[in-house]
Amino acid sequence: xxxxxxxxxxxxxxxxxxxxxxxxxxxxxxxxxxxxxxxxxxxxxxxxxxxxxxxxxxxxxxxxxxxxxxxxxxxxxxxxxxxxxxxxxxxxxxxxxxxxxxxxxxxxxxxxxxxxxxxxxxxxxxxxxxxxxxxxxxxxxxxxxxxxxxxxxxxxxxxxxxxxxxxxxxxxxxxxxxxxxxxxxxxxxxxxxxxxxxxxxxxxxxxxxxxxxxxxxxxxxxxxxxxxxxxxxxxxxxxxxxxxxxxxxxxxxxxxxxxxxxxxxxxxxxxxxxxxxxxxxxxxxxx
Amino acid sequence: xxxxxxxxxxxxxxxxxxxxxxxxxxxxxxxxxxxxxxxxxxxxxxxxxxxxxxxxxxxxxxxxxxxxxxxxxxxxxxxxxxxxxxxxxxxxxxxxxxxxxxxxxxxxxxxxxxxxxxxxxxxxxxxxxxxxxxxxxxxxxxxxxxxxxxxxxxxxxxxxxxxxxxxxxxxxxxxxxxxxxxxxxxxxxxxxxxxxxxxxxxxxxxxxxxxxxxxxxxxxxxxxxxxxxxxxxxxxxxxxxxxxxxxxxxxxxxxxxxxxxxxxxxxxxxxxxxxxxxxxxxxxxxxxxxxxxxxxxxxxxxxxxxxxxxxxx
Numbered sequence: 001x002x003x004x005x006x007x008x009x010x011x012x013x014x015x016x017x018x019x020x021x022x023x024x025x026x027x028x029x030x031x032x033x034x035x036x037x038x039x040x041x042x043x044x045x046x047x048x049x050x051x052x053x054x055x056x057x058x059x060x061x062x063x064x065x066x067x068x069x070x071x072x073x074x075x076x077x078x079x080x081x082x083x084x085x086x087x088x089x090x091x092x093x094x095x096x097x098x099x100x101x102x103x104x105x106x107x108x109x110x111x112x113x114x115x116x117x118x119x120x121x122x123x124x125x126x127x128x129x130x131x132x133x134x135x136x137x138x139x140x141x142x143x144x145x146x147x148x149x150x151x152x153x154x155x156x157x158x159x160x161x162x163x164x165x166x167x168x169x170x171x172x173x174x175x176x177x178x179x180x181x182x183x184x185x186x187x188x189x190x191x192x193x194x195x196x197x198x199x200x201x202x203x204x205x206x207x208x209x210x211x212x213x214x215x216x217x218x219x220x221x222x223x224x225x226x227x228x229x230x231x232x233x234x235x236x237x238x239x240x241x242x243x244x245x246x247x248x249x250x251x252x253x254x255x256x257x258x259x260x261x262x263x264x265x266x267x268x269x270x271x272x273x274x275x276x277x278x279x280x281x282x283x284x285x286x287x
Numbered sequence: 288x289x290x291x292x293x294x295x296x297x298x299x300x301x302x303x304x305x306x307x308x309x310x311x312x313x314x315x316x317x318x319x320x321x322x323x324x325x326x327x328x329x330x331x332x333x334x335x336x337x338x339x340x341x342x343x344x345x346x347x348x349x350x351x352x353x354x355x356x357x358x359x360x361x362x363x364x365x366x367x368x369x370x371x372x373x374x375x376x377x378x379x380x381x382x383x384x385x386x387x388x389x390x391x392x393x394x395x396x397x398x399x400x401x402x403x404x405x406x407x408x409x410x411x412x413x414x415x416x417x418x419x420x421x422x423x424x425x426x427x428x429x430x431x432x433x434x435x436x437x438x439x440x441x442x443x444x445x446x447x448x449x450x451x452x453x454x455x456x457x458x459x460x461x462x463x464x465x466x467x468x469x470x471x472x473x474x475x476x477x478x479x480x481x482x483x484x485x486x487x488x489x490x491x492x493x494x495x496x497x498x499x500x501x502x503x504x505x506x507x508x509x510x511x512x513x514x515x516x517x518x519x520x521x522x523x524x525x526x527x528x529x530x531x532x533x534x535x536x537x538x539x540x541x542x543x544x545x546x547x548x549x550x551x552x553x554x555x556x557x558x559x560x561x562x563x564x565x566x567x568x569x570x571x572x573x574x575x576x577x578x579x580x581x582x583x584x585x586x587x588x589x590x591x592x593x594x595x596x597x598x599x600x
Contacts, residue, residue, distance in 0.1 A: 020406065020407055020408075023402065023405055023406045024406055024408065026402060027402055027403070027406050027413050030399065030402065030416075030417075031412075031413065031416035031417070034416050034417060034419065034420065034470070035416060035419070036442075037420075037431055037432065037435060037442075037470065038419065038420075038431075040431075040435065040442055041431050044434075052440075053440050054440070055439045055440055056445060057440050057441065057442060057445050059442075095330075098326070099326040099327040099330060100327060102323045102324065102326060102327065103323060103324045103326070103327035103328070105323055106320050106321075106322075106323025106324035107324060110320030110323060111320055112320035112321045112324075113321075115320065118324065118328065121336070122327075122328075122331065124582070125331060125335045125336075126585070127527070127578065127581045127582050127585050128335050128338075128339060128578065129531060131531035131533055131554045132531065132554075132574060132577055132578050132581055133338050133339060133342050133574050133578060134554070134557060134558060134561070134574070135342070135557060135558070135560075135561035135562075135567055135570040135571055135574055136338040136339070136341045136342030136345060136571050136574060137334065137338040138561070138562075139338075139341065139345070139350075139352075139567060140333075140334070140337055140338045140341055141334075155330065155333075155334060156334040158330050158334070159327065159330040159331040159333075159334050159335050161331070161335075164327060189323075193323075214421075214422065217424070218422075218423070218424040218425060220424060220425050220426050220534045220538075221533055221534060221554075225558070225562070235424060236424035236425065236426040236427065237426070239424070239426055239427060239430070240426035240429075240430065240538050241542075244430075244538075244541065244542075250434060250440075253430055253434075254430075254431070254434075256427075257423070257424075257427035257430055257431060258427075260423070260424050260427050261422055261423040261424065261427055264422040264423075265419065265422050268415065268418065268419075268422055269415065272411060272414055272415065272418075273411075275478070276414065276478065276481060276482055276485070277482075279478055279479060279481075279482040280482040280483075280485060280486055
């Protein structure tokens with residue numbers, strides 16, 4: 001908090017000027033375009049399956065029905081997928097926060113043999129993702145016997161070089177004097193880290209945590225590779241592979257999709273101020 | 288190190304000298320620094336470095352999915368890959384996608400961010416609207432647009448009065464993926480731009496206003512130059528992400544390669560070779576080729592950045 005300039009309260013609230021009216025109308029129009037697909041998904045989920053595929057199509061259901069939502073819970077494994085997503089995302093976020101914060105601090109503020117080389121290797125790792133090396137990563141995980149397990153889904157998502165880099169940049173910006181005073185009072189590295197650095201870094205850690213959670217919750221490719229078991233699938237996978245394979249039931253599919261998106265939307269509504277502040281703080285934006 | 292409070296109080300206050308703090312840093316840091324990075328490095332070695340090395344090894348073998356009885360076959364996979372028209376097609380599709388998405392997303396994100404930044408009321412609402420699609424899983428966004436683009440029952444043709452066969456004609460199929468991606472991912476770059484806009488000091492604008500600069504001049508001479516770094520970052524992140532496109536393309540085409548194979552991306556082709564044709568050796572070889580390409584793009588960017596900084600601004 002103390003490191004960056006205090007947030008500039010840009011302007012006090014003003015009355016409606018012609019310019020503001022034009023901008024607001026423009027914003028409303030653009031937002032409508034952005035929200036239209038979601039509105040359509042919502043309306044579709046409230047139609048019956050036969051009405052959903054009627055030609056010509058129409059926005060509002062003639063018969064409002066919760067039947068697709070009901071069927072979703074009765075027939076699908078949707079609650080399993082939801083729990084799996086939650087377990088995987090929470091574990092990934094917790095592990096990433098811990099290891100990335102420690103590593104970012106280690107690289108930013110401590111000295112050890114080979115630091116430069118290791119840092120270079122980690123930065124090179126920014127270019128490696130499951131998309132680039134999916135097949136060798138799969139055979140590695142297979143060798144460890146982690147195919148179709150929670151650990152197989154979780155651990156390979158826990159080494160994001162990007163998050164280390166973001167926190168490394170942030171820790172570099174914290175004034176050294178803060179730590180040195182504590183060292184002289186006899187505090188060790190670990191104590192300094194947990195009692196001084198971590199509290200100072202809360203906005204950055206929040207941003208890293210939230211973005212890790214979003215990307216893990218929404219990750220499709222890696223769980224798709226590592227599990228074929230419908231009981232172990234996460235939301236995006238279950239919806240894309242299982243629900244599609246029965247021949248698409250559009251109303252149900254839309255209901256499932258909205259279910260999958262809902263938790264993150266709730267998180268964002270509550271934390272959006274912190275997210276934007278976090279993006280600014282982490283130096284993601286300032287680079 | 289674990290000083291009790293009594294000791295802390297008794298200890299005489301020491302004067303802080305440069306040598307003192309340097310000693311603190313070096314002496315303690317040497318042992319502890321390694322432990323700080325060790326947990327991450329362990330995961331990193333296991334799930335990034337090792338697969339990379341393993342992929343490199345496998346790429347010189349004829350390994351299948353079960354992993355046993357792999358024979359060393361030298362450069363055969365690589366020479367086959369370079370002559371493989373399907374690989375080049377897939378690479379072309381990924382590149383085409385990247386060329387369309389990156390400029391569009393950058394411009395769109397900037398415009399949306401400026402809009403959201405300058406409207407004074409309900410800032411959180413605009414933020415939410417533009418960021419919302421990014422909160423959906425890619426597969427959900429893809430399914431949603433797959434249906435919006437559906438020729439008979441879809442809303443896109445209905446609203447615009449078109450009869451375009453978006454998903455079944457090879458000249459539109461990738462375009463449909465691009466439009467889906469723009470809608471789905473622009474929110475992330477939008478957020479980066481928004482944060483950067485909030486970081487531009489207000490006094491710059493006030494000074495310009497006093498000098499008689501109009502809104503257009505202020506955008507041209509203050510906003511855009513101040514956003515140069517973030518634009519570089521947005522473009523770099525988008526290029527790397529777009530080259531790796533997979534989810535949307537594959538879901539919108541029901542896990543197939545699209546009309547006349549027109550949406551088969553590089554990642555998809557790799558996975559097909561590995562998991563459908565069971566040719567792990569060959570899949571590893573094309574993964575390595577892909578890795579080298581991505582690395583080349585990233586290194587080119589670093590090199591350009593360095594040159595620009597050295598060239599003086």
